[in-house]
Amino acid sequence: MSDQFFHIPSLRLESGETLADARVAYQTWGQLNEDRDNVVWVCHALTANADVLAWWPGLVGPGCYYDPADWFIICANVQGSCYGSTSPRDLDPATCQPRYQHFPLLTIRDLVTAHDLLRQDLELTDIHTLIGGSLGGQQALEWAVQRPDLFDHLVVIATNARHSAWGIAFNEAQRLAIEADPTYAAGQPGGGDEGLRAARAMALLSYRSYAAYAETQTDPDDDQLLPEHRASRYQRYQGDKLVARFDAYSYVALSRSMDSHHVGRNRGGVPAALRRIGARTLVLGITSDVLFPLSEQRELAAHIPGAMYAELDSRYGHDGFLLETAAITHFLERFYAPTFVH
Numbered sequence: 419m420s421d422q423f424f425h426i427p428s429l430r431l432e433s434g435e436t437l438a439d440a441r442v443a444y445q446t447w448g449q450l451n452e453d454r455d456n457v458v459w460v461c462h463a464l465t466a467n468a469d470v471l472a473w474w475p476g477l478v479g480p481g482c483y484y485d486p487a488d489w490f491i492i493c494a495n496v497q498g499s500c501y502g503s504t505s506p507r508d509l510d511p512a513t514c515q516p517r518y519q520h521f522p523l524l525t526i527r528d529l530v531t532a533h534d535l536l537r538q539d540l541e542l543t544d545i546h547t548l549i550g551g552s553l554g555g556q557q558a559l560e561w562a563v564q565r566p567d568l569f570d571h572l573v574v575i576a577t578n579a580r581h582s583a584w585g586i587a588f589n590e591a592q593r594l595a596i597e598a599d600p601t602y603a604a605g606q607p608g609g610g611d612e613g614l615r616a617a618r619a620m621a622l623l624s625y626r627s628y629a630a631y632a633e634t635q636t637d638p639d640d641d642q643l644l645p646e647h648r649a650s651r652y653q654r655y656q657g658d659k660l661v662a663r664f665d666a667y668s669y670v671a672l673s674r675s676m677d678s679h680h681v682g683r684n685r686g687g688v689p690a691a692l693r694r695i696g697a698r699t700l701v702l703g704i705t706s707d708v709l710f711p712l713s714e715q716r717e718l719a720a721h722i723p724g725a726m727y728a729e730l731d732s733r734y735g736h737d738g739f740l741l742e743t744a745a746i747t748h749f750l751e752r753f754y755a756p757t758f759v760h
């Protein structure tokens with residue numbers, strides 16, 4: 419499946435700036451039914467793209483819970499990403515130069531604004547389910563707060579109502595690594611790769627857990643002094659793997675978007691904002707998630723009217739939302755069951 423594109427001549431940002439010639443890359447699967455009420459809108463996380471069948475196998479796709487045979491599934495790439503939507507590599511129409519490290523701050527609200535304009539263009543007025551994890555969950559929550567009547571169901575996994583000091587600090591440490599790369603600071607095409615490599619290695623520490631590292635990356639127990647450790651190789655490999663497919667300028671832009679996330683801003687605080695949500699909601703937390711801990715999931719469930727709360731017991735840490743598709747399916751079956759009382 420290849421991307422389709424929606425163009426926005428001028429995207430007004432929360433900061434008051436505008437982003438000219440904005441572009442949203444998106445993909446769809448399945449058919450709209452006669453009542454146009456079988457829409458599942460998936461919001462992706464930090465480094466994914468519009469191809470949800472590729473990055474959420476086991477949950478979305480033929481034979482999965484969200485099967486295109488039954489649902490009209492849509493996933494759109496966020497502004498700032500390097501996977502087709504407006505990115506820091508695009509030419510700024512005002513200067514005819516790429517913006518690179520000078521890409522404007524796009525808040526989670528701005529990412530949602532762009533996707534809501536796409537939704538309006540596609541004339542989707544009733545979304546059966548809005549679902550996302552991590553940064554995707556942040557967008558989903560923000561959208562559900564903005565448009566209380568649009569979504570019948572909301573599923574948010576391993577996310578929060580406002581990005582935490584802890585999460586912002588992780589992101590800042592990663593940005594420091596990228597900004598220290600002279601090719602990033604110089605605004606070179608493809609700049610920041612060395613910094614991005616280190617940033618991904620840092621981020622992995624927040625996506626996994628002590629137990630997961632102990633289980634998969636402990637060196638063999640022998641008497642030799644090792645010149646290199648298995649866990650070190652893993653960190654380097656993961657850094658290289660991201661550099662091969664992602665862009666440091668986009669990484670910085672999106673981590674700043676994540677830091678901006680606060681559903682309560684100018685809305686009387688987080689509890690008041692969450693109380694606006696009209697969708698029937700499932701909040702799923704992951705027991706080993708150190709980046710978006712269970713306390714944040716409980717806060718969501720406490721304030722979203724009638725929310726169902728469940729904990730997914732996983733050893734994968736935060737990335738469990740991408741990997742634990744069988745358990746997520748189990749909770750979705752309970753959530754959608756007619757016996758669930760709102």
Ligand SMILES: CC(=O)SCCNC(=O)CCNC(=O)[C@H](O)C(C)(C)COP(=O)(O)OP(=O)(O)OC[C@H]1O[C@@H](n2cnc3c(N)ncnc32)[C@H](O)[C@@H]1OP(=O)(O)O
Pocket residue numbers: 465466467472473635648649651652653655656663737740741
């Ligand atoms: C164009 C695109 O691809 S975009 C879409 C893809 N990405 C996304 O959507 C983003 C979301 N996805 C992700 O973040 C990740 O893919 C996840 C979390 C789902 C899974 O992460 P993974 O890296 O596959 O899992 P894990 O941590 O178990 O690492 C496995 C990899 O590390 C390698 N590895 C494991 N231990 C070591 C080690 N000690 N030394 C070197 N390599 C190691 C494995 O061989 C494997 O390599 P492979 O990915 O080339 O097969």
Ligand SMILES: N[C@@H](CCO)C(=O)O
Pocket residue numbers: 463464465466551552553625737
């Ligand atoms: N593994 C995820 C982490 C952020 O949720 C990603 O790379 O998008």
